[in-house]
Amino acid sequence: MKRYDLIIVGAGPSGLSAAVEAAKRGMEVVVFDENEKPGGQLFKQIHKFFGSKEHRAKVRGFNIGKQLLEEAAEAGVKVVLNATVIGLYQDKEVVVKIGEEIHHYKGDSVIIATGAAENMVTFPGWTLPGVIGAGAAQTMMNLHGVKPGKKVLMLGSGNVGLVVSFQLMQCGCEVVALVDAATRVGGYGVHAAKVARTGVPFYLSHTIVEAEGDECVTGVTIAEVDSSFKFIPGTEKHFDVDTICLAVGLSPMSQLLKMAGAKMEDNPKRGGQVPICDEYGRTSLPGVFVAGDVSGIEEASSAMIEGRMAGIVAAEYLGYTDEDDMNRNVESLEKALDGLRQGMFAPENRGKLVEKTEEGIDVSMNLLKKGYVADDEIERYPGVTHKVGIHPVMECTQNIPCNPCQDACPKKCISIGDNITSLPIVVPESECINCGMCVASCSGQAIFLVDEDCGDGTATVTLPYEFLPLPKEGAKGIALGRNGKKVCDAEVVNVRSAKAFDKTNLLTMRVPKEYAMKARFFRATV
Amino acid sequence: MNSVNDRNRDIGPFVPAPDDDMLICRCEEITKGEIRKAVHDGMWTLTEIRRYLRTGMGLCQGQTCSKLVKSIVARELNVSPAELEPATSRVPMRPIEMRIFANEAKEDDDYE
Amino acid sequence: MSNNTAEVIVIGGGVIGNSAAYYLAQRGLSVIVLEGSDHIGNGGSSRNGGGVRQSGRDVRELPLVMYGIKNLWPHLSEELEVDCEYHQDGNLRLGKNEKHKEILTNLANNARGCGLDVRMIDGEEVRQINPYLSEEVTCASWCPTDGHANPLTTTLGFYKAARKLGARFISGEKVLELKTVKGRVRKVLTAAGNTYEAENVIVAAGFDSRPILGSVGIDVPMTRSLLECLVTEAEPYMFDQMLGTAEADFYGHQTKHGSFVFGGSSGLEPFNKDNGTPVSSAKTAPCICRGIMKYFPDLANAKIVRTWGGWSDKSADGVAVVGAIDEVPGLYTSCGMSGHGFGIGPAVGHQLAQLIATGTTDVDLSPLRYDRFKAKI
């Protein structure tokens, strides 16, 4: 039987990362993936990633996928696509369906990196065509170029629900509402804010009463729920939609491990049924490792680091590297992983209400309840300052591990410091040259360049814009506030697109100066 | 990991609920009420529920409903879902045509 | 634990243990069923191919299985209030060559001697009964009163009904040993440290019966092998019969659900290993699929959705061991079912219940005695 040093199941962020590390150390590695294209979820993720440079921050997910594939090819990794692993049998025998045949392989070591599957919720009508998973929406629009629907209601305010809502609008769908039974937004505030400012209403403490339609979805009714998640009569709201998108969490796809006899546990903190493993991904089966979401739901950035760890640990297991190399590398990877697990959204804070930032500032309750920071709350954050002339306004109000903005500014106007989760501050005495790099670099689209007083009674606001059609200079329209409601008339005075901005266009609009700190989005009048 | 489980422990009577007709297992079209009733018929493990009702035995093999079924059974038994056994998983991970399953590549054949 | 005493303790919550418990409870006896695994009906009872057949059996088992098919199976679904999916649409035991024909003819002749309606038919007649069978099939034995049922709902149905009648079931209670008191079986000791007491004990724990019986000095010579089955997606309706082969290396039927359940062998069964739970081997399912396609070319595109393995306890002569253990008063067993314990299961449970309750049986169980095994010379 054909034997590999390492068989990896899943060519997503963790699987590919593991493959690269193992192959670099001289192992013969094969990666099997059931999909037509490699990269796992990376190729569906078109937003810029958070983190720092080592986490490939501000690079869009699909570009990270391309980078990883190049690295894998360079390292000599064999990636086999359309290859469905149908079973992990005893003695690390991997049976794979490839084309019209099944193949048996032995792995001296095996890394399971199968990722996660979406959770579902039930409500009357949840089986109707038109009710889809958020992942399904991403697959259709970002891989296959087909709009999931015309009018969509999103259930779930975690990062997936927020990011996919934004993506739905980017591909031309209308998102009529973002609904969550929880009392507060689950995902990053900056993700919520960029959705809210386009006018999508957030309904927290609400959930779906019923999806309507006979043959497919034609509408949906939501209602408010009380603290025991019971509907409050009289709070029903109806929307005409053709699509209901469910983004209610992920569960590890750990079936192969269970099948192989690995010790499993049901661990709600890790998202469900996971193999019992140590911090490097060693399972109860010698030589079988795990990496990425299959061992606990996190972000793609952490999956890549976990993958690298598992690849190195597998190399050590088979003597392709020594303990010193392993310890040295794993230690620095652990640091990188720790970096990602900091801040308000750190695993230990899951489900907790964090009321103050690390700096001791009150967290915006409006952001948690409605998806945007209220005008009277925004001034309390250190990134929001006033000065004469153009200057950056950083509406970054939660401690998340992310710092590309501080390196983006050639004039060093922005500082986060050594603590990656700190809120960005405007460096006193620094001089903004209106280059726009900070605006484009912010993965949360939370940085604006504002000239609060142009001297003629107007102000200019430069904002990140990732929609089509891209308004042209001179376009007239309205400025929307953080809440997505009209604040005033506006005119586009400048539109900048540059390779360095990586598809984030910079749109500068002119508004009456009293709206300089309120106007945050532009909508052209047709 | 076997634990002694007295199947005659009183879990109270089956009380009909308004959402009993909610479909839970999409493949086999099993409702919440059927699952709850099965618990009162003595099916106290996910394995027994599956064998008794066919939840998770359809085309998707429980990839969609297993977490939902687990929470319903746990609530009916008044235990935490983590106390119920992990869902079984069996070969093949995806449905596979008999002619392909039967068609084992020769030792020296590779996929290139 | 409250009261660990009953009139009868049944060790093993499979189809035999559960049916015994049901028929005992029906007769008003108090019963405790101890199941070693975490799930009721977790052994061969829920891992078999669902055959409810008489043809192909050793004549020693025939009276008992015929008793069940005549008296118990026809009304089981109504009685248990569970759809056992019992179909009595006949069994084709298929042959492809002269050797097969000889085996089948012998079996059929013997069975007819016991009063069973079974006859040999040729390939053409086989395909009149089941037009999907390939030309490779040249003969078969045909028994119209055989059939199939759903082993899962049947086994759990007996459990449900017995429990409703007051039988007490405890799962995760692995029995380690039996103890006699003054020469009669009395105590049942478990791995969890619990002791149960009864005047009568039925050991129906599959292969695990051997060490349990061994604790009171009784040995039933048996071995075990890991058998496998697989099931397809639901397919449009094709046929109702139960199928088997002369060499017993392939069997199956189409279920009410539409899926096909097939079992088969790779020839390596006695040598397969598991990892604590019965798991399938990488070699077996492909082999079963190749076997099925030879019989049913039309099923080539049917998709397999699940495969599974199960340990089968095979007695030294391949025939079930059922009845009272004379040397240890109060002790009864049903084990070594040798891969065909499901169809006969309800009858075994019924007769053991009758034996315990009344001291008599409707069917003579003596050919199935535990002490029948002798050296060959």
Add this chain to the structure above:
Amino acid sequence: MTERRIEEHPILGVQEKGKKITFTFDGKEVEGYEGEPIAAALKAAGLMVHRYTKKEHKPRGIFCAIGRCTDCVMVVDGVPNVRTCITPLKEGMDVKTQYGASDKPFDV
């Protein structure tokens, strides 16, 4: 079919498609692109119902879009239970609504 297709995407640009081809859905000609999932072509054509369930005869369509939930199965070239969300479209494919496990509508 254009209004449901993303002609140009602000981040992904103009996505490359295979050759434009035709296939049949319940006997009617439908256009799609070679190699894209059958489900994508149906979605682009506004066809939502892939099958009706066996017990309740309820409509189902795309749900997970990655081959896991198996809700989108149809009868393709005579074979039932084909996961259309991961099966590449080919010229002339015969795609049919699935009723239970077959392409025959239920008797009403």
